[in-house]
Amino acid sequence: MGRPPCCDKEGVKKGPWTPEEDIILVSYIQEHGPGNWKAVPSNTGLSRCSKSCRLRWTNYLRPGIKRGNFTDQEEKMIIHLQALLGNRWAAIAAYLPQRTDNDIKNYWNTYLKKKLNKLEAGSEGSLGQIGVSVSQPMSRGQWERRLQTDIHTAKKALSEALSPNKSLLDESNSTNLSNDKNVSFYNSTTSSTQSISYASSADNIARLLKGWMKNAPKASRTVSQNSFNNLAGAGADTASEGTSGGPKGSTSSVEMSENNFESLFGYESLDWESSNSEFSQSLSPEATLFQDESKPDTAGIDMPFSLIEKWLLDDGACQEKLMF
DNA sequence: AACAACGACAACCGCCGTGAG
DNA sequence: CCTCACGGCGGTTGTCGTTGT
Numbered sequence: 483m484g485r486p487p488c489c490d491k492e493g494v495k496k497g498p499w500t501p502e503e504d505i506i507l508v509s510y511i512q513e514h515g516p517g518n519w520k521a522v523p524s525n526t527g528l529s530r531c532s533k534s535c536r537l538r539w540t541n542y543l544r545p546g547i548k549r550g551n552f553t554d555q556e557e558k559m560i561i562h563l564q565a566l567l568g569n570r571w572a573a574i575a576a577y578l579p580q581r582t583d584n585d586i587k588n589y590w591n592t593y594l595k596k597k598l599n600k601l602e603a604g605s606e607g608s609l610g611q612i613g614v615s616v617s618q619p620m621s622r623g624q625w626e627r628r629l630q631t632d633i634h635t636a637k638k639a640l641s642e643a644l645s646p647n648k649s650l651l652d653e654s655n656s657t658n659l660s661n662d663k664n665v666s667f668y669n670s671t672t673s674s675t676q677s678i679s680y681a682s683s684a685d686n687i688a689r690l691l692k693g694w695m696k697n698a699p700k701a702s703r704t705v706s707q708n709s710f711n712n713l714a715g716a717g718a719d720t721a722s723e724g725t726s727g728g729p730k731g732s733t734s735s736v737e738m739s740e741n742n743f744e745s746l747f748g749y750e751s752l753d754w755e756s757s758n759s760e761f762s763q764s765l766s767p768e769a770t771l772f773q774d775e776s777k778p779d780t781a782g783i784d785m786p787f788s789l790i791e792k793w794l795l796d797d798g799a800c801q802e803k804l805m806f
Numbered sequence: 807a808a809c810a811a812c813g814a815c816a817a818c819c820g821c822c823g824t825g826a827g
Numbered sequence: 828c829c830t831c832a833c834g835g836c837g838g839t840t841g842t843c844g845t846t847g848t
Contacts, residue, residue, distance in 0.1 A: 498816070498842080520833065536834070537817070572836060587837075588815055 495529040499538055503528060507535055508543050516544075541584045548580030552589055560586055560594060 499507075510526045516539060519532040528535065541547075552560070556578055563574040571583035571590075578586060 496818075517834090531818090533819090533834080534817075540835090541816075569837065583836075584816080591838090592814055 493529060494531050494534075496534075499530075499542075503530070504538070504543055507538060511539060511543075537584075541582045544582075546580055547582060549585075552581075556581065557594065560590060561598070564590060564594075 506526050506528055507522070510522060514525075516536075519536040521532075522528065522535045523530050523532055526535075530538075559578060560574060563577060567573050569587075569590075571587040575581055575583040575586050
């Protein structure tokens with residue numbers, strides 16, 4: 483007898499998440515904290531599989547997620563870590579703050595893999611520049627030596643990439659996401675050892691709404707636009723005045739009053755540093771817990787980074803012996 | 807302007823490890 | 828020790844936007 487599905491396929495909604503579903507999920511997690519995913523669909527009224535809820539949270543709504551283009555630094559780290567760890571995306575993601583394993587996996591599959599293949603087809607030398615070797619017909623001895631060299635080079639590069647932790651943050655500060663509010667938020671939190679909090683996920687939704695508002699009059703979008711004008715007006719700066727009147731969008735079992743919406747997205751008008759403590763106090767203990775759950779990123783990143791640095795240094799000596 | 811090809815990424819599927827009972 | 832349910836992970840697919848013809 484086979485294992486029953488994690489959720490009955492009947493009546494389970496699939497496909498892209500709507501902003502309203504996101505808000506319901508985030509507001510629930512704000513109250514209860516992440517975890518116990520099995521209970522999420524029933525408690526929220528979402529017609530989603532528990533796995534789908536968890537995935538949506540971890541890959542998209544979770545605080546502290548950085549979206550957009552990968553920096554050169556991140557790209558190199560992915561290449562090196564992939565050479566070291568293989569397709570263990572979760573492990574690789576642990577060393578890339580703000581990135582999800584899914585994001586890294588997609589980036590690898592859609593871009594990096596092709597880029598490396600191209601370089602492989604072109605000239606091997608260019609690959610050597612980034613410390614990655616390509617598979618060539620060679621003897622076992624050659625292959626082993628090559629592998630050792632690759633590992634050594636990759637570790638060295640990784641060590642260089644990791645040792646000045648600031649490089650990543652500095653780079654993210656000056657690149658693609660310069661218009662992303664998360665950046666400044668992140669810098670302030672990392673510098674002051676504040677934990678990531680819920681606001682960042684609200685930011686994610688606010689940005690989502692921005693894009694959604696642009697394409698709002700699509701048949702597939704099931705939520706009334708009117709119900710989100712308040713949202714986007716508070717969280718994103720693009721909301722039009724919107725139409726007045728009409729029913730407020732409340733198609734779920736979770737009560738989402740305008741005030742709730744504002745509490746979700748009104749943070750942007752506040753000075754985070756000063757409002758954070760107040761915000762934290764309003765959170766349940768579980769919610770406070772999940773402030774730190776956001777990932778082993780910023781807050782927890784010291785640990786894996788220092789560990790891997792130690793590992794690099796310790797293993798470096800072994801590598802020297804092996805190679806010479 | 808219409809269509810096809812391609813790329814990016816969100817989401818799903820199924821397997822596996824783990825902990826509770 | 829065994830069974831089962833849950834959560835995590837990696838591979839894969841589906842969808843949508845963009846670019847080329």
